[in-house]
Amino acid sequence: MTPTAFxxxxxxxxxxxxxDNDLVLLAHGGGGRLSRRLIxxxxxxxxxxxxxxxxxxxxxxxxxxxxxxFTTDSYVVRPLEFPGGDIGTLAVNGTINDLACCGATPLYxxxxxxxxxxxxxxxxxxxLHSMKESAAAAGVPIITGDTKVVDQGKGDGLYVNTAGIGxxxxxxxxxxxxxxxxxxxxxxxxxxxxxxxxxxVREGLEFESGLTSDCAPLHxxxxxLLDSGVDVHCLRDLTRGxxxxxxxxxxxxxxxxLEVNEHHLPVTPSVRGACELLGLDPLHVxxxxxxxxFVPEAQAESALAIMRRHECARQATRIGRVGSPxxxxxxxxxxxxxxxxxxxxxxxxxxxxx
Amino acid sequence: MTPTAFxxxxxxxxxxxxxDNDLVLLAHGGGGRLSRRLIxxxxxxxxxxxxxxxxxxxxxxxxxxxxxxFTTDSYVVRPLEFPGGDIGTLAVNGTINDLACCGATPLYxxxxxxxxxxxxxxxxxxxLHSMKESAAAAGVPIITGDTKVVDQGKGDGLYVNTAGIGxxxxxxxxxxxxxxxxxxxxxxxxxxxxxxxxxxVREGLEFESGLTSDCAPLHxxxxxLLDSGVDVHCLRDLTRGxxxxxxxxxxxxxxxxLEVNEHHLPVTPSVRGACELLGLDPLHVxxxxxxxxFVPEAQAESALAIMRRHECARQATRIGRVGSPxxxxxxxxxxxxxxxxxxxxxxxxxxxxx
Numbered sequence: 001m002t003p004t005a006f007x008x009x010x011x012x013x014x015x016x017x018x019x020d021n022d023l024v025l026l027a028h029g030g031g032g033r034l035s036r037r038l039i040x041x042x043x044x045x046x047x048x049x050x051x052x053x054x055x056x057x058x059x060x061x062x063x064x065x066x067x068x069x070f071t072t073d074s075y076v077v078r079p080l081e082f083p084g085g086d087i088g089t090l091a092v093n094g095t096i097n098d099l100a101c102c103g104a105t106p107l108y109x110x111x112x113x114x115x116x117x118x119x120x121x122x123x124x125x126x127x128l129h130s131m132k133e134s135a136a137a138a139g140v141p142i143i144t145g146d147t148k149v150v151d152q153g154k155g156d157g158l159y160v161n162t163a164g165i166g167x168x169x170x171x172x173x174x175x176x177x178x179x180x181x182x183x184x185x186x187x188x189x190x191x192x193x194x195x196x197x198x199x200x201v202r203e204g205l206e207f208e209s210g211l212t213s214d215c216a217p218l219h220x221x222x223x224x225l226l227d228s229g230v231d232v233h234c235l236r237d238l239t240r241g242x243x244x245x246x247x248x249x250x251x252x253x254x255x256x257x258l259e260v261n262e263h264h265l266p267v268t269p270s271v272r273g274a275c276e277l278l279g280l281d282p283l284h285v286x287x288x289x290x291x292x293x294f295v296p297e298a299q300a301e302s303a304l305a306i307m308r309r310h311e312c313a314r315q316a317t318r319i320g321r322v323g324s325p326x327x328x329x330x331x332x333x334x335x336x337x338x339x340x341x342x343x344x345x346x347x348x349x350x351x352x353x354x
Numbered sequence: 355m356t357p358t359a360f361x362x363x364x365x366x367x368x369x370x371x372x373x374d375n376d377l378v379l380l381a382h383g384g385g386g387r388l389s390r391r392l393i394x395x396x397x398x399x400x401x402x403x404x405x406x407x408x409x410x411x412x413x414x415x416x417x418x419x420x421x422x423x424f425t426t427d428s429y430v431v432r433p434l435e436f437p438g439g440d441i442g443t444l445a446v447n448g449t450i451n452d453l454a455c456c457g458a459t460p461l462y463x464x465x466x467x468x469x470x471x472x473x474x475x476x477x478x479x480x481x482l483h484s485m486k487e488s489a490a491a492a493g494v495p496i497i498t499g500d501t502k503v504v505d506q507g508k509g510d511g512l513y514v515n516t517a518g519i520g521x522x523x524x525x526x527x528x529x530x531x532x533x534x535x536x537x538x539x540x541x542x543x544x545x546x547x548x549x550x551x552x553x554x555v556r557e558g559l560e561f562e563s564g565l566t567s568d569c570a571p572l573h574x575x576x577x578x579l580l581d582s583g584v585d586v587h588c589l590r591d592l593t594r595g596x597x598x599x600x601x602x603x604x605x606x607x608x609x610x611x612l613e614v615n616e617h618h619l620p621v622t623p624s625v626r627g628a629c630e631l632l633g634l635d636p637l638h639v640x641x642x643x644x645x646x647x648f649v650p651e652a653q654a655e656s657a658l659a660i661m662r663r664h665e666c667a668r669q670a671t672r673i674g675r676v677g678s679p680x681x682x683x684x685x686x687x688x689x690x691x692x693x694x695x696x697x698x699x700x701x702x703x704x705x706x707x708x
Contacts, residue, residue, distance in 0.1 A: 024473040029503025039501060042475070046482040047465070047489065051497040059497040061462055064521065065419015072464035072517055073500045108415055110426035110517050111401070114468070119378040121396070128400040135401065143405040143413040146427045147393060149383025150706065156508040163426055163464050163517035167418065352504060 029076075029352075031240025031286075032345040036249070056175050056253075057098040057236060060168050067168040069104035071095060074161045078352045080127065082201045084194075084213030087160050088131035090288055090354055093217045094239065095164040096138050100219035101235040101291060103174035103226065104166025109135060111162050112146040116155030124158065138217040140164075169226055176253035178233040183322040184300035185258060186293045188221065188313040189214065190266040191243050195285035195353050196274045205277070211270050216289030216312040224310065225293065230303045234294040238287040239354055244342050245284070246292055247330045257323035260342070263335045264319045283332075284345055286353045294322065383430075384702030385594025385640075390603070410529050410607075411452040411590060414522050423458035423520040425449060430513050432706045434481065436555045438548075438567030441514050442485035444642055444708055447571045449518040450492050451591040454573035455645060457528035457580065458520025463489060465516050466500040470509030478512065492571040494518070523580055530607035532587040537676040538654035539612060540647045542575065542667040543568065544620040545597050549639035549707050550628045559631070565624050570643030570666040578664065579647065584657045588648040592641040593708055598684070598696050599638070600646055606682035614674035614696070617689045637686075638699055640707045648676065 027034040044052060051059040058071030075091045092109065099106040111131065115124065135142050142162075193214040200211050218237060225232055234254075236246045243265070251258045267275075267282045275282050289312050295303045300318055307316035323331075330342040381388040398406060405413045412425030429445045446463065453460040465485065469478065489496050496516075547568040554565050572591060579586055588608075590600045597619070605612045621629075621636045629636050643666050649657045654672055661670035677685075684696040 022475045024469045024471055024475060024478065024503055026471050026503050026505065029469065029501060035501070039499075042479060042482060043499060043501065046479075046486045047496040047499070049495045049497065051462075051495065052499070059462070059464075061497055063417060063419065063422065063461070063519075065417060068417070068422075068519070070462055070464060070498050070517075070519060072466045072498055072515065074466040074468050074502045074515060076468060076502045076504050107417070108405075108413070108424055110413075110424060112426045112428040112515050112517075114428050114430060114513055115378045115383065117378055117380050121376045121378060124378065125396060125400075128396060132400045141403045141405065142401040143403060143415055144424050144426055145393075145397060145401070145406070147383060147389070147397065148428050148430045148706075149378055149380050150430050150510060150513075151380060153507065154510040156504060159468055159504075159513070161426065161428060161466050161515040161517075163424075163466075163515075165417075165422070165424060165519060352502075 026351045027347040031245050032347065034346060036344065057101040060102055069099050069102035069166040069168050071098040072161065072163040073098065074159060075354055076159050076352050077198060077354050078156060079201060080123065080157050082198045082213060083210060084197055085215040086127055086130050087158060088127040089134045089215050091160040091162040092131050092134035092138065093215050093288060094354065095162040096140055096217045096219050097237040099164050099166035100222040101237050102166065102168060103172035104168045105223065106140045106164055106166045106219050108165045109140055109142045109162055110144045111142045111160065114155055114159040115147065115149045116157050117149055117152045119157050127158065138219065172226065174232055174235055176234055176250045179254050179256060179294045179322050180233065181322055181324060182297050183233055183294045184297050184318050185260065185320040185322065186295060186300065186303060186307065187317055187319045188291050188307055189315045190268050191238065191287055191290060192267060192271040192275060192282035192285035194288040195350050196271050198353055199278060199350065200274060211274060214287055214289035218289065218291055218312060221307060221310045221313055224306050225303060228306050230299050230306065231296055232293055235291055237291045240286055241344060242284045242286055245344055248342060248344050251330050252328035255325055255328050257326055258320055258330045259323050259333065260320035260330060261333045264317055266315050266317060280349055284349060286350065288354065380705045381702040384705060385599050386699040386702060388700060390698065411455040414456055421522040423453050423456035423522050425452040426515065426517040427452065428513060428515045429708060430706050431552060431708050432510060433555060434477065434511055436552045436567060437564060438551055439569040440481055440484050441512060442481040443488045443569050445514040445516040446485050446488035446492065447569050447642060448593065448708065449516040450494055450571045450573050453518050453520035454576040455589040455591050456520065456522060457526035458522045459577065460494045460518055460520045460573050462519045463494055463496045463516055464498045465496045465514065468509055468513040469501065469503045470511050471503055471506040473511050481512065492573065526580065528586055528589055530588055530604045533608050533610060533648045533676050534587065535676055535678060536651050537587055537648045538651050538672050539614065539674040539676065540649060540654065540657060540661065541671055541673045542645050542661055543669045544622050545592065545641055545644060546621060546625040546629060546636035546639035548642040549596065549704050550625050552707055553632060553704065554628060565628060568641055568643035572643065572645055572666060575661060575664045575667055578660050579657060582660050584653050584660065585650055586647055589645055591645045594640055595698060596638045596640055599698055601684045602696060602698050605684050609679055609682050611677035611680055612674055612684045613677055613687065614684060615687045618671055618673045620669050620671060634703055638703060640704065642708065
């Protein structure tokens with residue numbers, strides 16, 4: 001989708017059913033429709049340039065000796081620590097995954113902290129430790145950083161920004177524009193675990209089987225696919241907005257119809273149970289260690305075999321295919337055999353999930 | 355200074371006279387002694403690697419085809435807008451200046467926003483506009499970004515992170531370790547304007563002559579110096595902690611004594627007056643468009659002539675010289691002819707100045 005597909009007058013005229021006001025809403029940060037509109041109607045036009053317009057997980061830009069990938073993310077997850085990870089593991093792995101999904105080998109990370117006055121230093125130390133462990137496990141060093149402190153009541157303990165630089169593999173052109181009719185859509189594992197793990201601890205809910213975040217680095221999985229000669233057309237890691245947001249954004253950016261089989265989507269019983277309890281659709285719940293890969297139909301089975309060699313993608317499965325050009329849409333074939341259009345939620349079912 | 359120069363047990367034993375507690379204090383973010391101690395006792399050891407240990411404005415790291423410079427900064431200035439700039443101009447120029455002070459040509463910026471629910475979109479739009487103008491004026495595009503929203507009362511309108519990538523000039527080795535005995539210390543202009551401009555608007559003070567921030571990009575000035583063949587040994591832009599922090603950090607990192615003449619320091623009457631009123635020393639007040647350059651004595655005059663060709667450095671002047679190796683210290687020769695050791699302030703005279 002191009003920025004001009006949205007009304008440039010969004011801030012004063014909001015054709016969404018939400019109150020017509022000019023204030024930032026939580027939903028502007030949720031990865032849903034309002035989020036995308038803020039980015040496309042205000043931010044992209046302000047900084048307009050060819051690289052930013054790609055709206056991919058990161059930018060791919062020329063540098064002497066090769067192309068580099070560059071990405072940034074701020075993390076505001078609440079609470080700071082949750083089963084399976086914390087804001088530090090999210091920050092390190094999230095940025096690594098964005099670089100990987102540009103077809104890049106992650107090389108360097110930066111790390112910037114906004115601490116709230118009164119945060120226990122022991123909490124900060126634990127999070128530094130898990131960033132260290134995550135960076136070491138992934139083999140990507142944090143080489144530069146920054147620390148700011150804000151007054152009590154002007155933050156929420158700790159916000160973390162990580163930016164990352166990767167070296168893009170020669171010959172790759174990974175992005176929505178590269179997908180082609182008939183491409184297989186592969187999903188690397190079960191969905192919704194990160195979001196439900198955070199929600200469970202946030203809401204004080206206790207589920208019979210422990211929910212843990214799926215937070216994990218995906219760069220070795222991607223590297224293996226590319227090394228094996230799979231002609232990967234597009235990659236996207238699933239974060240805010242879950243699988244639905246990733247597929248809708250790719251469909252819209254590519255101007256392609258995607259067809260996805262609902263009964264092929266892996267969801268664990270505990271995630272399904274928690275979602276039912278909270279009235280959420282697992283399709284819209286954030287992951288932090290999952291990706292979708294678009295590959296030529298003829299390479300789908302070998303790509304799946306490669307993915308399944310990795311601990312983080314044992315359950316990799318084919319979930320759909322790319323259809324004809326036209327308005328970018330995602331059609332979900334339900335278990336009842338009907339089809340429904342998948343859309344981004346307008347508002348924010350899971351605020352501050354990453 | 356090496357990280358081990360500080361007690362590794364800082365969080366529980368604080369030999370500073372401040373209350374012995376384990377909470378983050380505003381002073382941990384002020385660019386003073388506590389700030390440096392947090393970085394050196396907790397963060398650097400956690401992420402320990404050769405590049406991070408440089409503790410320069412940014413990291414210089416290998417990339418196929420050349421060395422890249424990588425830097426990040428979060429901006430939490432209060433208020434968001436002030437005479438001479440806003441959080442957006444600070445973010446763009448601050449990151450450009452960090453790259454320039456690594457001897458790099460700035461190539462790309464990222465930009466990540468943490469918006470507080472309830473921020474007027476019109477304010478955000480104004481700041482986006484000034485980021486766009488600053489980036490265009492500097493000729494450095496913003497190519498990737500991120501937007502998060504936090505609940506009302508968990509932010510302060512808007513925090514901005516910018517990271518930047520630059521291409522380091524071949525043959526340069528700019529950093530504290532490169533300075534040599536007898537090097538001239540050059541200052542590009544008058545000090546303290548940014549800090550006093552922010553303080554004036556924050557405190558509702560009105561001074562007879564309008565104080566405006568000196569916020570400006572310095573990469574063309576640095577490029578001109580390097581293009582002209584000046585053998586620049588070290589550069590540092592003056593931000594948090596002002597000239598004093600920059601000089602003390604360089605002296606400590608280099609293990610060199612620096613001698614600085616107080617009566618050579620340019621301070622405008624309005625900055626001096628405002629500092630007197632608020633009980634501040636201009637030496638410790640932040641700038642956002644000034645740098646110090648360490649060059650061989652024989653090239654000092656030609657370097658000054660080159661600097662003065664730039665609007666941002668018309669008042670460039672020599673302020674001191676590099677002395678013998680030993681404990682890194684800065685000796686300030688006062689106008690009375692006496693000498694005093696310059697140190698970083700322990701606490702935070704000007705919180706959230708950038």
